[in-house]
Amino acid sequence: MKPTDPRVTAAIAHWGPRFVANGVALTDFQEVTASISSWDDWCAAWSRRAALHEAMGREALAKGHGVSAGEHLQRAGIYYHFAKFLFVHKPDEMKAAHVKAVECRNAALPHLAPPGERVEIPYEGKRLFGILRKPADITRPPIVVLTMGLDSAKEEADAYERAFLQRGMATLSFDGPGQGEGEYDFAIRGDYEVAITAVFDFLATRKDLDPVRAGLWGVSLGGYYAPRGAAFEPRVKACISLSGPFDWGEAWDDLPELTREAFRVRSKCASESETKRHAMTLSLKGVAERIACPIFIVAGKLDRIIPWRDAERLARAVKGPVQLLIIDDGNHVANNRVYRWRAQSADWMGEQLQR
Secondary structure, three states: OOOOOHHHHHHHHHHOOOOOOOHOOOHHHHHHHHHOHHHHHHHHHHHHHHHHHHHHHHHHHHOOHHHHHHHHHHHHHHHHHHHHOOOOOHHHHHHHHHHHHHHHHHHHHHOOOOOOOEEEEEEEEEEEEEEEEEOOOOOOOOOEEOOOOOOOOOOHOOHHHHHHHHOOEEEEEEEEEEEEEEOOOOOOOOOOOHHHHHHHHHOOOOOOOOOEEEEEEOOHHHHHHHHHHHHHHOOOEEEEEEOOEEEHHHHHHOOOOOOOOHHHHHHHOOOOOHHHHHOOOOEOOOOHHHHOHHHHHHHEOOOOOOHHHHHHHHHHHHHOEEEEEEEOOOOHHHHHHHOOOOOHHHHHHHHHHHH
16 A cells, blocks of 8 residues: 555655664564555554564563563564654554553563663653663673654664663663653753753762763754753763754754654644744754764764754864764665664764773
8 A cells, every 4th residue: 555645655754764773674664654544544553563573572471481572572662662753643542652662661671681770860850761771791881871852762772772782881761851751741842951960960879880981872853962961961971963953943944744743742832833932942052062072973964854964063063072974875863874873883982981
C-alpha cells in the first residue's frame, strides 16, 4: 500500500534511516510503513509490531533465557517509542504506547550487556527519569550524559549508549523537560542548562562514577540542548552536538508539520503564534561564546530538518577547541551514514575524558 497521507510520506522520508540505525529491523520498517495509508494509523501499526517482539521477550523471560529476553524487549521498547514519537494529536493513544515503551526497556535492562539501572533525578520538586549503564569491571568510570531531542527519548538510546560503553565510559540517558517521561509534567524550555545542572548534581551523589570526567552529548534538538548546557555548566568536560539548531526560531518556518506540532504540544502552547515565540527562546545567540570545553560537532549536508550551516555557525562561535565533521551525503543526524561519525565521536569523547 502506498501512503496517501503526506504526513506518513514525510515521516518515512525524514526518519527512515534513523529507525534502522537505532534498532528497527529493515524488513519490519518496510512492512509496517507499507501498511499505513493514514497518519491516524501510525501508532497502532507500530504498536502491533512492537507487541510481537514483546511477546517473544516475555516468552524468553519465562524460559529463563535472559540474553534473548533483553534483545527482544529492547527492540519492543524501541518500536513502541517510534509508535508514539510524533503522534501528539491523539494523546491517549500516544501515552499508551509510551507506557509500553518504558515498560519494555525497563524489563530489558537487567538482561543487557552491560545491564542498566533506572534512576530518578530530583528536578523542580519532582523527578526526571534516566537509564544509567556502566562498563563492566571498571571502577568509577567516566560518564557521558546523553541528551535527547524533540521526539527521541531514553528508550531509543541503546545504539548510542553502546558506542561509549564499549570504550569504557558509563552512560546516563535521561528524559528532560518536554521529553519522554518528562513531557507530561514539564514543558520544553530554552534554558535547558537548568535540567543539565540537575543531572550533574545527581552525578555528584554517585560514588560509583567519576563526575570529574563527565561529558555531554545531544542529538537533533538535543544538539542544541547539549551545547547550551556546556555553556553554563562548568562540570561539562567535553561536548558532542549532532545536527542541532543554532537558533530554533530561525529554523521554524521550514520545519516539517509533524515536528512543529510536536513542539507545540510539548511546549504546552495553545496557538501557532505562541509556539513560534517560544521557539525563539531556544537560541545559542550570545551563548555559544561561553562554551570553553572541547566540542565535536556533526551535521549532514542533506539534512532537511536543520540547516547544516548551523553546525558551522556553532563551530565559529565557541571559545574552546572544535572538531567539525560535515558529512556531504549525510541526512539529519547523518543516520544514513552512522559509520562516519558514531565510532569517531565516541573515540574523541574517550580521549577527552581520559585527560
